[in-house]
Amino acid sequence: MSDPHLPEGLPTEVKGLRVALFSGNYNYVRDGANQALNRLVGYLLRQGADVRVYAPKVANPAFPATGTLVGIPAVAIPxxxxxxxxxxxxxxxxxxxxxxNPHVVHVSSPDIVAHRAVSWARHRKLPVLASVHTRFETYLRYYNMAWLEPALEAMLRRFYRRCDGLVAPSESMAQVLRAQRMNYDIDIWSRGVDRDIFHPGARSAEWRQSLGIADDEVVIGFLGRLVMEKGLDVFSDSIDQLVRRGIKHRVLVVGEGPAREWFAARLPDAVFAGFQGGPDLGRAVASMDVLFNPSITETFGNVTLEAMACGVPVVAAAATGSQSLVDDNVSGRLITPGAVRQFAESLRCYVEDAPLRARHGAAGEERSLEFSWDRINQAVADTYLRLVRQKAAGRKR
Structure with missing residues (x-):
């Protein structure tokens, strides 16, 4: 049914909507943000939308792109x-x-091309939606450049305030964006979890044994790309505390990245399982006894949700993302970022108390049932349509 308040030809439902999506990394390196974008595009296409993705291309991407990918000029980051x-x-x-001729432009990283795309859209009076996937301003803390954080925050504010609306993965991240005055039109684009992959039944004693982990050993897991901004220093310092106190445990690291050599040197007794994907990833996560996620850079925390879906309690930094997922002292622990002694004490409690692990793991699994990918992605589609209506109404005035 047509909407009498919209100009002729503008869509009133997802079918027929044309979306131009700009991404700095759509599929050449696998991470939670680009996998969410690919899921979104897949959902939109199934609903009858038309999507073109503009992002850098490489000869051997990490995974096939969903939808039509148009390459944009790019260089490797030094x-x-x-x-x-x-x-x-x-x-x-x-x-x-x-x-x-898109109806709406979606930008997913505040890079040069995204700035140009926003200008292109504004010149044509097209609505722009920005999705926020990571706290870029916090990255500088891990490269001894924290003094530049206010300047970077100001640059991000200029970018996001030129957009008509934002979507953030969690209410805690939306609150941060409002406090930083990035924008005041902020909807929630949460994240889902694949229950066919992530569930307690994926746990495998045989797989643990193949890595040299005994059935009675309690495994503290790390899951994610091995880069310093994931809090590798806090993770290793906290594990050092357990070792000094004689708390018996094993560390299982799942993931790859440029900081692997550094991390392996800091955790010489850890088991490094490398990259895991699909059902293998579900098996790896479910085979942990507690997930330790000290990172403060995530806006949502996919790894936290995946662990919860597997019935694994989580010890996480009380930061954006995890705060919207973990109920402190119910499904895990939320600890002041960087508080190594508090992290270590929380890990000790889980290592030494199997009933506590089981109770908090079950609570986390129950909470994870709320996250359905289709419902979550429809929220973005609804935001597109709302911005299209608002922009059209503004043009008529």
Missing amino acids: GREEYRFPLALSPRVRRDLATF
């Missing part, structure tokens, strides 16, 4: 060559955009 830095909204890309 010191982090696995990532690409988008350079420009080239004439070729501009022509492609004009031919596609």
Whole structure:
């Protein structure tokens, strides 16, 4: 049914909606943010929308792109060559955009090309939605440049305030964005969990044994890319506390990344299982006894939700993302970021108290049942349509 308040040709439902999505990393390196974007595009396509994705391309991406991917000029980031830095909204890309003629532009990282895409959309009076996937301003703390954080925050504020609306993965992150005055039109685009992969039944004693982990050993797990901004220093310092106190445990690290050598040197007795995907990842997470996630850079914390779905209690930093997932002293512990002694004490409690692990793990699994991917992605589609209506109404006034 048409909406009499909208100009002719503008969509009133997801079917027929044209979305131009800009991403700094859509599929060349696997992480939680780009996997969420691919899931979103898949959902939109199934609902009858038309989506074109503009992002850097590489010869051997981490996984196939969902939908139509248009390559944009990019170079490797110095010191982090696995990532690409988008350079420009080239004439070729501009022509492609004009031919596609989107109803809405979605930008997912505050890079140069995203800035140009926002300008392109504003010039044409098209609505712009920005999705916030990570707390970029906190990264500087891990590279001895924390003094630059206020300047970076100001740059991010300029970018996000040029957008018509934002979507954040958690209410705690939305509150941070409001406090930072990034924007005041903020909806929630949460994250879902694949229950076919992440569930307590995926636990495997045989797999643990193949890694040299005995059935009676309590495993403290780390899950994620091995980069310093994931809190590897806090993780290893906390484990050191347990070792000094003689608390028997094993550390299982699941993931790969440029800081693996550093992490392995700090945790010489840890088991490094490398990258795991699909059912193998579900097995790895379910085979942990507690997940330790000290990172403060996530806006949601996919790994936290995946552990909860597997019935694994979580010890996490009381930061954006985890605060919206973990109920402190119910499904895990939320600890002041960087508080190594408190992290270690919480881990000790789980290591030494099997009934506590079981009770908190069960509570986390119950909470994880609330996260359905289709319902979550429909919230983004609804935001697109709302922004289209608002922009059209503004043009008519």
